[in-house]
Amino acid sequence: MDETKSEIQEILKGAIRAAISAGELPISEVPDIPFSPTKTPEHGDIATPIALGLAKTAKMAPRAIAETIRKHVNQTEHPSIRELQIAGPGFINVYLSYEWLYDTLRTIVSAKRDYGNCGIGKGKRIQIEFVSANPTGPLNIVSGRAAAVGDTLVNLLNAIGYEAIREYYVNDAGGQVERLGESIDIRYRQSLGEKNLEIPEGGYQGEYIQEFAHHIATEEGDVYLKHNREKRIALFKEKGIEHLLGQQKASLERFRVNFDVWTSEEAIRNSGKPDQIIELFREKNYLYEAENATWFRMTDFGDDKDCVVIRSTGEYTYFVPDAAYHRDKYDRGFDKVIDLFGPDHQGHVPRLKNFVKALGLADDWLEIDIIQQVNLVDADGNRQDMSKRRGQFYTLDLLIDELAEAVGEEFAVDVARYFFLMRSNNAHLDFNLELAVTQAVENPVFYIQYAHARCCSIFQQAKEQQIQMIPIDDTTLELLSEPSEHELIRKLADFPSILLSSAAEREAHRIPHYLYELAGLFHPYYNKHRVLDAANMERTHARLVLTQCVQTVLANGLKLLGISAPESM
RNA sequence: GCGCCUAUAGCUCAAUUGGAUAGAGCAACGGACUUCUAAUCCGUAGGUUGCAGGUUCGACUCCUGCUAGGCGUGCCA
Numbered sequence: 344m345d346e347t348k349s350e351i352q353e354i355l356k357g358a359i360r361a362a363i364s365a366g367e368l369p370i371s372e373v374p375d376i377p378f379s380p381t382k383t384p385e386h387g388d389i390a391t392p393i394a395l396g397l398a399k400t401a402k403m404a405p406r407a408i409a410e411t412i413r414k415h416v417n418q419t420e421h422p423s424i425r426e427l428q429i430a431g432p433g434f435i436n437v438y439l440s441y442e443w444l445y446d447t448l449r450t451i452v453s454a455k456r457d458y459g460n461c462g463i464g465k466g467k468r469i470q471i472e473f474v475s476a477n478p479t480g481p482l483n484i485v486s487g488r489a490a491a492v493g494d495t496l497v498n499l500l501n502a503i504g505y506e507a508i509r510e511y512y513v514n515d516a517g518g519q520v521e522r523l524g525e526s527i528d529i530r531y532r533q534s535l536g537e538k539n540l541e542i543p544e545g546g547y548q549g550e551y552i553q554e555f556a557h558h559i560a561t562e563e564g565d566v567y568l569k570h571n572r573e574k575r576i577a578l579f580k581e582k583g584i585e586h587l588l589g590q591q592k593a594s595l596e597r598f599r600v601n602f603d604v605w606t607s608e609e610a611i612r613n614s615g616k617p618d619q620i621i622e623l624f625r626e627k628n629y630l631y632e633a634e635n636a637t638w639f640r641m642t643d644f645g646d647d648k649d650c651v652v653i654r655s656t657g658e659y660t661y662f663v664p665d666a667a668y669h670r671d672k673y674d675r676g677f678d679k680v681i682d683l684f685g686p687d688h689q690g691h692v693p694r695l696k697n698f699v700k701a702l703g704l705a706d707d708w709l710e711i712d713i714i715q716q717v718n719l720v721d722a723d724g725n726r727q728d729m730s731k732r733r734g735q736f737y738t739l740d741l742l743i744d745e746l747a748e749a750v751g752e753e754f755a756v757d758v759a760r761y762f763f764l765m766r767s768n769n770a771h772l773d774f775n776l777e778l779a780v781t782q783a784v785e786n787p788v789f790y791i792q793y794a795h796a797r798c799c800s801i802f803q804q805a806k807e808q809q810i811q812m813i814p815i816d817d818t819t820l821e822l823l824s825e826p827s828e829h830e831l832i833r834k835l836a837d838f839p840s841i842l843l844s845s846a847a848e849r850e851a852h853r854i855p856h857y858l859y860e861l862a863g864l865f866h867p868y869y870n871k872h873r874v875l876d877a878a879n880m881e882r883t884h885a886r887l888v889l890t891q892c893v894q895t896v897l898a899n900g901l902k903l904l905g906i907s908a909p910e911s912m
Numbered sequence: 913g914c915g916c917c918u919a920u921a922g923c924u925c926a927a928u929u930g931g932a933u934a935g936a937g938c939a940a941c942g943g944a945c946u947u948c949u950a951a952u953c954c955g956u957a958g959g960u961u962g963c964a965g966g967u968u969c970g971a972c973u974c975c976u977g978c979u980a981g982g983c984g985u986g987c988c989a
Contacts (some may be wrong), residue, residue: 379931390931398969405969431932432969477989518988563942608989636987647914651987661989671937688939689916692982715917716983766925771918771982787937789951804948844928856926859936870953871945892950912951 345840347443350423351389352376355435356583358415359393367411370401379434382831387428387436388443392432427556444829445820446837451892452815459842459899464505465757470604470672471497474595475512475685478517478588479523480549480736484774485717486683487598487739491763492851493683494600494713498903499846499854501528505548508603515584517661518611522546528572530556535565555586557609599756599905606671608664616667616769617659620702621652629701633721646698665700673704681849689713717772737776745776749783757906761788764904766856787859791897792909794862794869796877798894799910801874805887810875812891822885827868831889832862838896842903851904858900864895 355376362368374397381390394409409429418424426438451458473493476486493509500507513521526547529540534557542548559567559582568573596604611617619638622631629640630652637653639662645837652663672680682690692711699709720738739759746755760778765787766772805812823832838857845853874886900907 376931377931379927382927382932386932390932392970392988395931395969434932445928475989514989522988543973546933557950634987638986640987648986654987656973656987658987660987686917686983688984688989691989692916692984713917713983766946770925771923782924784936784951785938786951790937793949793951806950847966848928850928852926853928856936863936866952867954869948870950873948875948912949 347423347439348378348389351437351486354416354421354424355393356609357389357411358412361415362411365486366403366795367414367416368397368408369403370397373628376410381436384826384833386430387426388439388833389437392433393438394429394435396691398433405466406443408892409433409435425488431598436731437447441821441824441829444836445831447832448820448823448888448892449558449815450505450896451835452888454901455895458895460502460504460872461503461839463843464500464503465732467505467662467678468676469500469505470510470677471500471683472510472512472672472674472680472681474600475514476591478515478584478591479518479519479547480587480654480740481551481740482591482594483738484719484742487716487742487759488763488772489714490595490598490600490739490795491760492768495854495904496681496683496763496846496849498905499842499851501841502903503846506592509601510604510606513584513605513609515588515607515608516612516664517547520584522582523552523583524576524578527556527559527577527583531560531567531575535633555583557715582659583691585800596834597743598759606668609671610666611664611671614667614671616670617663618671620667621659623722624652624701625748639698639867640821641694641697641700643705644700645753646693646697650694662694662698666702666806667696669695669699669704671710673702673708679708683700684713686713687717692758712768714768715771717774720775737774742776742779744778746783749780750820755783755791757788758783758786759906760906761786761855765852767850767852772855787855788906789912790866791855791858791862791901792907793912794896795897795901796910796912797865797869798890798897801887801890801895803911805875808877808879810880810883810887812887817883818888819881820885820888822882823889825868827864828886828889831861831864831868833895834864835892835896838900854900854903858897858904861893861900 352375356373359368359370359373363370363373368518376391376393377396379390379392394405394412397403397408398405402795403411405427412435413429416427418423418427423443424437424439425440428436428438430436432775454460471493473496474482474486474489476482482490495506497509522545523544526542529546533540534553555581561578567578570578596685621630624639627645631640635655636651638649639652641649650662651660653659653684669680682695682902692713695711696709697705700706742759743755744754746758749755750758763772823829838861841853841857845851860873872886874883874890876883
């Protein structure tokens, strides 16, 4: 399709050039030819608003310009153009020869699993960091959204020729995990019968902490009481991280998200890189001392406030290991890194970017994308706060469990992933668990999967009727002459550009919407026309090719989303 | 106060770099299984794109102001 587009561009440019020479178009330069999307087949295969754009400089009516351009296209010289039509305020609608549709099918059949992919990324290495939840509790549905989106983004980037990997930053250092250790300690001692203990301010109230502490108490008894409090907290912190991180890993695996690299904040802190960075910043005179702390001159980088990098206690704030972590990413040779953040870390974005700049790295090396929040709403539509510390949240596992009861385990993951992936990243998502479960059965993902299953079923039937597939070159594709067939093939032809723009603009949700539209063309076609017809084998073979192509594109798209493509339902 | 995100059909959401008549699903109503799978199809109905201006051939999209909600905003991450 890209080749066809540039061919059309050249033809139109030639026509404009000829019109200028003939003195019929008073402009000095031949412009680039933009294309506008054709929403309906009535707008042709390709459409351009070029005449509208030239109206001002040429001081002519757009339709008159379009007419002039059309006049200078010698159609007999260009068999790829079936018809040029001028429509609306002055759009030039290009109807291509049907041959391009059949070429699309040939392309799909030969590319198969690779159809839609391209090499634009040239093998450049990209790291995407996402989820990166604190190891202080189970993953909630917010992390589920991030996991689904990040995972798909990596698939998309790999499909367009990058070498992308998934990375998870484990915040196993700092105040939060300290509170975790303290909270386990309290629950542990309570479990052993100690009274008058309370979870401290900022501690973790969730039941899972009680259960875990109780488990330690019953399994290992009071052996930890022989240590002093500080030592106990350190031990419990370590035990807690191991336990909760293990839980998170299991949840992610169940959700079909497999990270390539897990990086520990503790390890970064101990690597010496934070100290090197402080040293570097000091040399560059980015730091100063005030109020007993060490500050970074963020205002020199355009921020309105400076920020503390070394607390009065002597500890680094999270900025330092974070900057060190990004330095580490750079040292590992990534051409680009993408961080997916939640909106609660939005304030961190300009600062992290400034730190990266202070390290001397290029501005566009680090990209930070925000995935908007997921709000929990009750049956009346009222928002409920989620708080890991207070123990109020819905876990990803609970979501999948509930969905699994309605539709089974495999489809539960499909439904959940689709649910998160169909939204654009900056849509604030109101989540009602009850509704999600009752609507699971009506989830649009089944519409897509069912279309795929139907394709498979046709081939199953063909096999039973002993209808053999024949080579595509021996197939009379011209028999695919129904408008609905042309529309289907046009949609199939869109896939590569949808994939590309979806990856390039980090808009994973376009894939689910595209697949839904494709299924939405296939189902009516299936209902109206029969593929297998013993009385018309020539057409049967042509339609089998079309069916195969629909199946291929659906399967390729679903694979990008990490959603299964069932052969029967 | 300042910064970011959001506001589209009763509900949940789409709409490619500014393009032609703003689209789906759910919910409502009426139809279609002796058929390659009815998790499907066909039809009806549903809109001042939060409000007010501006930019231009053209605005859901860009700019300004306003309203409402969410998030963030110097030693939590």
